Amino acid sequence: MKAICGKSIPSDNCSWRFAKVNLTTIEFNWHYHPEYEICLTLNSAGSKHIGDHTSYYNGPNLVIMGPKLPHSWHCKPTPPHNELIVYVAQIPAKWLDDLVYNNPELGILKNLLERSKRGIEFSQATTRESLNICKAMCHAEPLKRYLLLIELFDLMVNDQQAKVLSSNSFSNQYQQDTAVAKLDKVINYIYQHYTEPLTAEKLASLVYMSTNHLHRFFKQRTEHTLNQFINQLRIGKACKLLIDSDTQISTISDLCGFNNISNFNRRFRMIKGATPKEYRNKIKNPVTI
CATH class of the missing domain: 1.10.10.60 (Homeodomain-like)
Structure with a gap:
């Protein structure tokens, strides 16, 4: 199946995009982005497909995916909810990679970003803590939102139960979307x-x-x-x-x-x-x- 390439539009006065999205369902849509993508999915149950990984989930789910990693969710709200919520952050790869390279304080993120090329799912404890950060991001000014992003990365880095999803051998053979x-x-x-x-x-x-x-x-x-x-x-x-x-x-x-x-x-x-x-x-x- 060919994965289509999506284009992320940065939020106002920001280098990256953050959004809270309310949906009644997510249909299967196999795609990828040139950016790193963080997804926190709430009030839903269904399947997630990341690279060659497929799994089923029910409840809060936090994942980070590296650039050009094909993915899709296929899910519906869980009762008594009639809407599912997705918090999504899409961060340009060059901007984030340069930030990590040029700032020794962020060197701790190198391993996380490398592993994200296969997709990483985080523990329920980290997922619950990430929700507070995402809620704060919704109303934050650009500088505060940037600091909250770093806080979210720090939370991810320290999750000892985080697991890589896609196999090491997976490659996206359809990256060249004309x-x-x-x-x-x-x-x-x-x-x-x-x-x-x-x-x-x-x-x-x-x-x-x-x-x-x-x-x-x-x-x-x-x-x-x-x-x-x-x-x-x-x-x-x-x-x-x-x-x-x-x-x-x-x-x-x-x-x-x-x-x-x-x-x-x-x-x-x-x-x-x-x-x-x-x-x-x-x-x-x-x-x-």
Whole structure:
């Protein structure tokens, strides 16, 4: 079975991605990432497939997988839950490898990262402790979230009951996914032009796809729709302008590629939970106790 390559989009103002995902089920989807991936799965029972390893689980499950290691879960919520929860961290391999190489304090992670190329499952004690860290990450600012990631790695390193999953002989013979270049071309174009008018038709023409195919292709590989991805980039730029300048909000809306101020305000509130004006006031006039 051919594993498809997914693309991880870093969280706002971060070098890596962290997310809490609520699902009603996870269907089998054999794929891999260029990044290291940490998955904490809650409220579910089913099977996990990592490299040539397959096992069944019921309850909290914590796993780290190295770059390009194919994997998939196939599970449903356990009663009385009607949703399963996945905390996922995806960390660019070069960024993390360089961090470990250049900082002697992190040298202890070398063995963990090497073994993660085959997938590592952690003990229930470590899994329970990791949940507190993941919950804290959900509401943490980028610096605090980074420190919590290091804390999570420290927890993993000290788990004497952690076990490697895939066999030493396993290799992903399908690592060269020809669609990766097409995805990179679309994403690079978006990064260069996201403050300008963008259409799905234009993006699809870059990689010789229909617009419907592009929408499915992009969502399957990034877990974002095209509109979500573009709007997140635009809102990220707007946040920087709101913090770093006194530019009028209507002007910021135009500079960030929104077609009108109402649309800008609506999108901003959806992503940031506040209007642009409220966001600026909160950052520039923090409440002191």
